Amino acid sequence: MSSGVETGRITTDIPARLDRLPWARWHWLVVIGLGTVWILDGLEVTIVGSMSAALQEEKTGLGLSSFDVGLAGAVYVAGACVGALFFGQLTDRFGRKKLFLLTLAVYTVATVLTAFSMNPMWYFFCRFLTGAGIGGEYAAINSAIDELIPARYRGRVDVAINGSFWVGAAAGSLLTIPLLDPTVINPEWGWRLAFGLGAILAVGILVVRRNVPESPRWLFIHGREEESERIVSEIEGTVREETGRDLPSVSDTLTIRQRKSIGIGLIARTVFTLYPKRTILCFSLFVGQAFLYNAFFFTYGDTLGTFMGVEQVGWYIAVFAASNFLGALMLSPLFDSLGRVKMIAGTYILSGVLLGFTGFILGDLNAVTLTMMGAIIFFFASAGASAAYLTASEVFPMETRALCIAFFYAIGTAVGGISGPLLFGALIENASASKDITQIALGYFIGAALMVAGGVAEVVLGVKAEGQSLESIAQPLTAEESDHASGSPRPATTTA
Structure with a gap:
């Protein structure tokens, strides 16, 4: 390997020891400390969607137009893309x-700075920074x-955690009901307080997160095997105490050449040359779900208010959000039992077909029936979309994991997440001028086609990763070099 400084060659059983652990309270610490970030994201997106009318007011809001609301969504997503790429490579490098x-x-x-927005430009800038953090x-x-x-738990945990976005979405939509009620609070301050409350939740999460350890897998590859061994031993001791039973021994080991850092050039070559099919797969999954969600959800509140006369959209968004979370939660175990390929392909194709059907009947829907259709569609779509992050995380080598997630999130979201809100914002503005809601259907049809395409890509290119260790799904780059150096090359499980 040409990048990084080699610090040693070790054989370790740490991955096998982590994978053989039974579920314990310690794992809930990881879920709560780390997984709650999606609640924050859901809170952010929903607050903006629910407050579109308040932000459009000249006197108490920021005087945004419908296009500006869509633009704010696009700016937020653009910040998320930049933040993912920038922080993603730092995550692989510094831990x-x-x-x-x-x-x-x-x-x-x-988020705190957003609460103090005095004009649209300040608001857009803060949305960009907020997106970068997310x-x-x-x-x-x-x-x-x-x-x-x-x-054996990775699929259900990942899908359910990513689906917790909708817990934040439901909370955000319900939170805006009293905050945007002029009889309860001054309209000039209600939307500002909503952003401030998001920051308070983030501080609480930070307190819990400080107790989550560094990844032992990252540590031993980067020359810190003693610290890695100490952390795993502590985890094992905690799990023994919490479960009240001994842990089985393990025999599987992994030999690697440790490196202080892994060059981005090597990472790029790995993604595009060693795993080209997986690259196409992840791109397809991320583009489909990003367009579907960002296009529909960023402008859902504006659609209800503009065409259906809904003044308090929070109740409708809460129902929609609850369906999304229940879908991810209830379907998540099937990603470990039925398998990744069947579940991802099924949820993508079904939700795409249902969205296309909704586009055809859009002119006949009202606020209640549109919300009902959205709830049915996204019950399935939420599980599939969550699995896109799971796929990008587990099908590439460990040294590239964070940057691969960032890369596919950024590229897929740039295509679907930036164009989606901009397109829907323009469609809503044009449809509002002609008072014809069916003009929005074009966005539904595009989203439906992209979701079906993502499902087909999963059928053709999907990886059966359920129940397998991360190292068997995609062998670490350092392990491959170690084996070649010893004269006994051992290829990865698959190069798909």
Whole structure:
């Protein structure tokens, strides 16, 4: 390997020891400390969607137009893309823990600054910074979770955690009901307080997160095997105490050449040359879910208010959000039992077909029936979309994990997440002028086609990763070189 400084060659059983652990309260600490970031993201997106009318007011808001509301969504997503790429490579280089503390701090500061917005430009800038913090979180958190959770639970945990976005979405939508009620609070301050409350939640998460350890897998590859061994021994002791039973011994080991850092050039070559099919797969999954969600959800509140006369959209968004979370929670065990390929392909194709059907009947829907259709569609789509992050996290080598998540999130979201809100914002503005809601259907049809395409890609290119260790799904780059150096090359499980 040409990048990084070699610090030694070791044989370790740490991955096998982590994967053989039974579920214990310690794992809930990881879930709560790390997984709650999606609640923050859901809170952010929903607050903006629910407050679109308040932000459009000249006197008490910021005087935003419908296009500006869509633009704010696009700016937030653009910040998330930049943040994911910037913090993603730092996560692979400096460790998971340093970055998931830093990115949460960026989010918190940016959210507080948003509450003090005095004009649209300040608001857009703060939305960009907030998105950057959230984007960085995706890379750092998904990496850490997958490297700490046992293999047999990884699918359901990842899907359910990513689905917790909708807990924040429901909370955000309900929170805006009293905050935007002029009889309860001054309209000039209600939307500002909503952003401030998001920052308070972030501080609480930061307190819990400080107790989550660095990834032992990252540590032993980067020449810190003693610290890695200490952390795993402490985890094993805690799990023994919590479960009241001894842990079985392990025999599987991994030999690697340790490196202080892994060059981005090597990472790029790995993604595009060793795993080209997996690259195409992840791109397809991320583009489909990003367009579907960002296009529909960023402008859902504006659609209800503009065309259906809904003044308090929070109740409708809460129902929609609850369906999303229940879908991810209830379907998540099937990703470990039925398998990744069947579940990802099924949820993507079904939700795409249902969205296309909704586009055809859009002119006949009202606020209640549109919400009902959205709830049915996204019950399935939420589980599939969550599995896109799971796929990017587990099908590439450990040294590249955070940056691969960031790369596919950024590229997929740039295509679907920035264009989606901009397109829907323009469609709503044009449809509002002609008072014809069916003009929005074009966005539904595009989203439906992209979701179906993502499902087909999963059928053709999907990886059966359920129950397998991360190292068997995609062998570490350092392990491959170690084996070649010893004269006994051992290829990765698959090069798909």
